Amino acid sequence: MSRIRPELESLDRHLRDAFRRAELPAAPSRLRSQVAALPAVASGRAGQGRSRRLRWRRPAALLTLVAAAAVVAVVAGALPLLQGQPQPGQATPTPSRSASSRTPSPGLSSQPVVIGSDGGAVLEDGPSITWTTIALSQFGSNMVGAVGAARVGGTMVVAANDTFMSDTKPVVIESTDGTRWSRVPTDGPEFAHALLDSLVAIPGGLLLVGESLDPDPLCADGAAGCMPVRATLMWRSSDGQTWQLLPTRTTAPFDRVWIASIAAGPKGLVAFGLHYPVVGSPENVVFHSPDGTSWSSAAFPYQSSESPVVLVQQVIATSAGFVAVSGGGADEATAWYSADGLSWKRASTPGGSTDPAMQAAAGSDGMVAYSDKLWVSADGRTWHIADTPPYFYGSSWIAGDGTQIMVISGQSVYQYVYWSQDGKTWHRGDSTPALPGVSIGAGGSAWILGSTVIAVGQEQERASPQNLYVGRIEGH
Amino acid sequence: MTSIENQADEQLERLVSGGLDRAYRLAGLILGNAADAEDVAHDAVVRAWQSAGLLRDPAAFEAWFDRIVVNACRDRIRRNRRVSFVLLGPDDDRPIADPFQALFDHDEALRLIRCLDPDERVVVVLHYWADLPLTDVAVRLGWPVGTVKTRLHRALEAMRDEMGVEINGKVASR
Numbered sequence: 001m002s003r004i005r006p007e008l009e010s011l012d013r014h015l016r017d018a019f020r021r022a023e024l025p026a027a028p029s030r031l032r033s034q035v036a037a038l039p040a041v042a043s044g045r046a047g048q049g050r051s052r053r054l055r056w057r058r059p060a061a062l063l064t065l066v067a068a069a070a071v072v073a074v075v076a077g078a079l080p081l082l083q084g085q086p087q088p089g090q091a092t093p094t095p096s097r098s099a100s101s102r103t104p105s106p107g108l109s110s111q112p113v114v115i116g117s118d119g120g121a122v123l124e125d126g127p128s129i130t131w132t133t134i135a136l137s138q139f140g141s142n143m144v145g146a147v148g149a150a151r152v153g154g155t156m157v158v159a160a161n162d163t164f165m166s167d168t169k170p171v172v173i174e175s176t177d178g179t180r181w182s183r184v185p186t187d188g189p190e191f192a193h194a195l196l197d198s199l200v201a202i203p204g205g206l207l208l209v210g211e212s213l214d215p216d217p218l219c220a221d222g223a224a225g226c227m228p229v230r231a232t233l234m235w236r237s238s239d240g241q242t243w244q245l246l247p248t249r250t251t252a253p254f255d256r257v258w259i260a261s262i263a264a265g266p267k268g269l270v271a272f273g274l275h276y277p278v279v280g281s282p283e284n285v286v287f288h289s290p291d292g293t294s295w296s297s298a299a300f301p302y303q304s305s306e307s308p309v310v311l312v313q314q315v316i317a318t319s320a321g322f323v324a325v326s327g328g329g330a331d332e333a334t335a336w337y338s339a340d341g342l343s344w345k346r347a348s349t350p351g352g353s354t355d356p357a358m359q360a361a362a363g364s365d366g367m368v369a370y371s372d373k374l375w376v377s378a379d380g381r382t383w384h385i386a387d388t389p390p391y392f393y394g395s396s397w398i399a400g401d402g403t404q405i406m407v408i409s410g411q412s413v414y415q416y417v418y419w420s421q422d423g424k425t426w427h428r429g430d431s432t433p434a435l436p437g438v439s440i441g442a443g444g445s446a447w448i449l450g451s452t453v454i455a456v457g458q459e460q461e462r463a464s465p466q467n468l469y470v471g472r473i474e475g476h
Numbered sequence: 477m478t479s480i481e482n483q484a485d486e487q488l489e490r491l492v493s494g495g496l497d498r499a500y501r502l503a504g505l506i507l508g509n510a511a512d513a514e515d516v517a518h519d520a521v522v523r524a525w526q527s528a529g530l531l532r533d534p535a536a537f538e539a540w541f542d543r544i545v546v547n548a549c550r551d552r553i554r555r556n557r558r559v560s561f562v563l564l565g566p567d568d569d570r571p572i573a574d575p576f577q578a579l580f581d582h583d584e585a586l587r588l589i590r591c592l593d594p595d596e597r598v599v600v601v602l603h604y605w606a607d608l609p610l611t612d613v614a615v616r617l618g619w620p621v622g623t624v625k626t627r628l629h630r631a632l633e634a635m636r637d638e639m640g641v642e643i644n645g646k647v648a649s650r
Contacts, residue, residue: 011639014585015604018583019586019604019605145614163614163615258625282629
């Protein structure tokens with residue numbers, strides 16, 4: 001058997017070559033005939049009642065599906081009730097709503113439905129949220145995907161990319177009421193050959209962060225083990241309508257850097273990135289700016305156990321500074337904190353989780369991080385596992401704006417929205433209508449903009465185009 | 477039946493004539509064996525057939541169907557919590573019937589993919605085999621581009637580490 005040659009130094013190029021020369025098998029004739037037997041294909045036209053005429057290759061699959069559906073139905077019905085059940089060491093809760101009732105109680109209860117040993121509680125007095133679905137495909141092709149949302153004055157702005165085929169184009173849309181959205185012109189030279197990555201609010205306006213689609217001149221085609229990196233681009237706007245590309249001297253600190261996460265708050269902006277030198281190992285770096293127009297950088301002095309860099313999944317702004325969370329692979333989920341955005345310390349965390357999908361959100365009096373468990377912290381320095389987490393089930397996701405933390409949790413027929421300022425005491429309301437089967441991406445796919453929540457997701461069939469789900473917070 | 481459904485069904489017919497091979501190969505490269513690839517390709521076609529009406533832009537069929545295949549692969553991996561890569565020793569010359577396993581066994585670059593976790597493997601296959609830019613990979617996976625980049629970076633780091641292990645192992649065995 002062949003072995004790796006020492007001269008195999010450009011992995012990038014060799015992978016391309018290897019896949020190019022690979023002789024892959026065609027679909028077996030058995031599979032081809034099974035697919036051809038599907039009614040629409042066999043008859044040359046679509047039939048009605050597709051689901052009824054579906055042919056399952058294995059009858060057992062249908063039985064398994066039915067059994068699984070039954071189990072899910074039982075569990076789904078029981079879990080919301082279980083949440084209202086007294087847990088060992090907890091006070092007796094007030095009766096909770098049944099799973100079949102989605103009508104808000106006449107007079108929300110401020111009595112806790114769950115009390116935790118750490119002093120946390122879940123109350124039933126939270127504001128509900130009402131959703132409107134905005135199809136992003138109306139602003140381009142079916143391949144429009146949003147990357148960020150922020151507010152400037154009374155205008156909400158969403159940044160996206162239309163990645164139809166290889167013809168990627170930036171898309172920026174704006175709205176004042178959350179229901180009527182219009183596209184902001186992005187066909188000028190300032191947006192040529194650009195890809196948008198994120199959008200944050202800065203003093204006096206908004207900052208778009210993206211990258212040039214032009215090839216890396218120093219590292220074309222992965223030469224000599226070099227990782228191609230695209231040039232960082234930034235645009236500034238005072239109103240969300242007109243955008244100015246910032247000069248290269250502003251983005252010069254980001255030379256050969258991939259920006260992984262960015263956050264803005266009272267202490268300015270922080271961006272985490274990976275610096276890829278043309279020769280040598282990549283380094284984890286962190287950047288800080290007071291206003292987005294001038295940036296300072298520092299090395300991030302922590303390493304992953306499995307590679308020369310550590311990759312921060314998400315950085316969030318807090319009232320005292322910034323918190324970053326990471327995890328995945330062989331590394332346990334971890335948090336760091338910083339007051340100035342450049343000097344970072346490792347937080348005391350519960351450990352034990354290796355789930356890479358780490359999300360974080362900050363309220364006015366505390367913050368949470370979530371992978372497979374919900375962590376809570378008052379200051380970002382010391383974290384513990386929440387004793388009364390919101391009812392995380394189904395496609396749970398969290399968002400925060402430094403004032404409120406929001407968790408949407410539940411499944412297609414029964415969904416709650418939880419609000420908290422400290423991550424310990426949660427106020428539960430309804431999510432109406434429940435977002436059926438909507439899969440919200442983790443970590444930075446939902447934003448709280450004043451009295452509006454904007455989330456990005458798809459319908460249950462995950463191949464469907466992206467939608468914006470614009471939620472109006474009741475009572476605001 | 478609407479014209480959209482008509483178009484979708486035409487796409488599915490085209491799938492049988494050509495796209496099925498791509499789906500099967502994509503699944504095989506992600507899952508590492510032909511049996512799972514066959515199952516997943518079949519399931520993906522059924523899913524696509526059920527939801528073809530959702531595809532409003534026929535020109536986007538390939539990306540749309542890729543995404544279904546990739547999601548079906550990830551579902552399969554999650555259910556199985558394993559990928560059937562079979563690690564063979566350097567002197568193991570047993571005949572291999574599975575074409576995907578054979579490919580990974582005998583290509584010095586592709587065998588490195590075995591060391592990747594499923595999400596990393598998906599990114600590598602879409603980027604290098606399907607020759608997709610990272611933005612298109614992000615669309616197919618429903619991830620932010622930044623996440624795709626970090627997955628790809630982790631994957632390349634892991635493979636480089638694995639290369640080091642193999643090189644060292646070879647030297648040590650001499």
